[in-house]
Amino acid sequence: MQRTGGEIIAECLIEQGVDTVFGYPGGAILNIYDALYKYQDQINHYLTAHEQGAAHAADGYARATGKVGVCLATSGPGATNLVTGIATAYMDSVPMVAITANVPLALLGRDSFQEVDIVGITMPITKHNYIVKDINELASTLRKAFYIAQEGRPGPVLVDVPKDITAQVAEYIYEAPRPIETVSAPIPEEDLLSAIQMIKTAKRPLIYMGGGVVRSGAAEAFKDFVDKVQAPVASTMMGLGGFPSTHELFTGLLGMHGTKASNMAATECDLIIAVGARFSDRAIGKVEGFAPGAKILQIDIDPAEVNKNIRTHYSIIGTITEVLKDLNPRLEKQERKEWTEKIKAWQRDYPLTYEKNTTLKPQFVIEKVKELAAEDAVITTEVGQNQIWTALFYKFTQPRSFITSGGLGTMGFGLGACIGAQIGLPERQLFNIAGDGCFYMNCNELATAVHYNLPIRVIVLNNHVLGMVRQWQGMFYGKRFSNTTLDRKTDIVKLAEAYGATGFNITKNEEVEDVLKKAMAIKGPVVINCEIDRDELVLPMVPPGADIKDLIME
Incomplete structure (x- = not known):
């Protein structure tokens, strides 16, 4: 059966059991998006606000479901915008296939408009990557990419396809996905x-x-x-x-x-x-x-x-x-x-504890989320104090219920990952716990959540500083708070409403339960701004270079 390169990509996605992809179109990838238009009844494409959001959404989808996450981007800046998301997946062993388009073969290596060597750029942060220069190798390359992403220790694989390859026509023959070998040899x-x-x-x-x-x-x-x-x-x-x-x-x-x-x-x-x-x-x-x-x-x-x-x-x-x-x-x-x-x-x-009945406490907010959420709720986080407070004070009882950037520590990861996880698990409750610094990095993805009416709840633990970095400055740098005090004038509730989401503000412990219950009853995205003390610390903590037994407890 004769198919264009774009159609072969769509056929291979369907062949591999993919019905969900995340991406952002551009000139070099138009032939692939034209094919997606024809296959829209079989492949659901989610348009994010930024390519980095697409990579994080594919990552969150993969972590939540155990399937391969798929993201798409055009050449040049579109492809490079995926890099942080690919590296995040690589460090945490997440199965992902990133498909990028590039300039036509004749323009490769000429510093052409929107040309980058994305294969060279991503070589250290992928399990494997490919550039397809022969349309007859396109289907087999995609099949290898999906296999490698899942086989052994999972991880991301990138496939770069020049634009003229996506337009050329070749014979496509369906192949069933190759079974993933779980072990290479019997354990002696x-x-x-x-x-x-x-x-x-x-x-x-x-x-x-x-x-x-x-x-x-x-x-x-x-x-x-x-x-x-x-x-x-x-x-x-x-x-x-x-x-x-x-x-x-x-x-x-x-x-x-x-x-x-x-x-x-x-x-x-x-x-x-x-x-x-x-x-x-x-x-x-x-x-x-x-x-x-x-x-x-x-x-x-x-x-x-x-x-x-x-x-x-x-x-x-x-x-x-x-x-x-x-x-x-x-x-x-x-x-x-x-x-x-x-x-x-x-x-x-030496229990985990915090001072209660005073100002609004992030630990209290997290414990209340656990108390009120469904047992199988999924929690994503950003990176920093919000991440550690969640890891310490939310009691996780089920696998794939905690989605966070562990190895790379990517600020801005959580919202995109929450979107992907919610799409992968539409019947589950999803919460993204964020700090204000992380939230500002990728809050543009609220547009995505609103557009698809995803019932995610974003909880911003807002201390108006870069909390974890400031904590280090306070403990180890003589309280020289260099460029970690944010004090943005942004009204997060109004910002959420401007995107079309619902916004709530919490300033004291007594408001937490009522607001959380209201947020959980809303069908679309919700942002809850929680005003916490900038001097609230993440403890316990081991000082840098110390033995792990030498904990600072208070």
């Missing part, structure tokens, strides 16, 4: 037996849970594993939701903003079982002081993560689901009452 029996021996002989093990538990769909198997091992569970930010935060063995975040119980458990344990976690600097603090008396058992899909940041004593390579499927039946339930009692004592003596 000796690896499993060695891991079991390490677990059985440990007196004070700690399970260190990362985003791999969520990404691999291993939450149930992981819960069974914890029940067998009977060890405390500390989480990275990306792991939140992979194990219920309400479980008695859950100790909370580990690392720079970890709980005292998690950080002390890591310091005093004799075995760390890292499950789908990559030992990032935010989690382990000073390498020399991390788990000084512990052996390290690492379970991960990516062999490149083993011995990268921390020297391991043993590792098992494979998807978390497959490894635990093999490991759990061989494990006997352990008994570690003395160790778990010590953990519970730390939790009692």
Whole structure:
């Protein structure tokens, strides 16, 4: 069947099960958009306000649904506007396919109008990328892109297509999507037996849970594993939701903003079982002081993560689901009452707390959202204090319920991600928790939320400063607040209304519940401006360069 390059792209999207894409048109990509017009009954295109918003929406859609997120952009600035979103997905192992158009083949390399080498630019931040110079290779390239994005450790793949390729005609023949191989090889029996021996002989093990538990769909198997091992569970930010935060063995975040119980458990344990976690600097603090008396058992899909940041004593390579499927039946339930009692004592003596019954508190707002929202509500965040307060004070009980930029720490991520997640999960409640600095970066995407009448609730914890950066300046830079005081004159409620959303203002704790209930009853997008104190800090916190046991608690 003869198809243009644009039509082949549309056919391949349908072939791969894609019915939702996010993007922004331009001159070089017109042939693809012309094809999308013809296929609009099969592919829903969501027009964002900016290409970065399209990338974040595709990312949020992928994280919420487990499917591949797809975003489109034209050449030059359209393609470069995707870069931050692609890097965000890459750092957090999110399956995404970014399709960009470029200038015609004859104009490549001539500094033509709106020409950039987007393949060269994105090489360090993609699992793989392609430029298609032969229309006969277009369909096979797209199929490889979708496979690579999902296979092994997920991540973004970019496909760049010159404009004349999208206009040329070639034969298109349907192919069923290639099944994703979950494991490359059976896990050797000796690896499993060695891991079991390490677990059985440990007196004070700690399970260190990362985003791999969520990404691999291993939450149930992981819960069974914890029940067998009977060890405390500390989480990275990306792991939140992979194990219920309400479980008695859950100790909370580990690392720079970890709980005292998690950080002390890591310091005093004799075995760390890292499950789908990559030992990032935010989690382990000073390498020399991390788990000084512990052996390290690492379970991960990516062999490149083993011995990268921390020297391991043993590792098992494979998807978390497959490894635990093999490991759990061989494990006997352990008994570690003395160790778990010590953990519970730390939790009692050093609880997460904040001063109540005073000014409007961000922690109180977040706890109220949890209290009033549906159990399966999905929370996205921006980056900074808002992100950490949410990670600490919102009790996540389900996988894929917490969507945030963990690795890259992208301010402006949350609103686009919330839009994508709401489109992917239309029956679920979606909240985006933001700081005012992050909100201003991509508030233009309110236009997208209003246009598609998406019932998202944006909660702006407004302290009129760049809160986390200001906190560092206050604690470590002699209170020299250089360019972190915003004090914008923008009326956020009026801004929301100008976009067509509903706006609310909260100035005291007594208003929170009533406003949240009103916001949840509204069918379209809502923005809630919460006026909080600029000196409210995110605590606990480990000072830079310190051991994670040396927490600042107040």
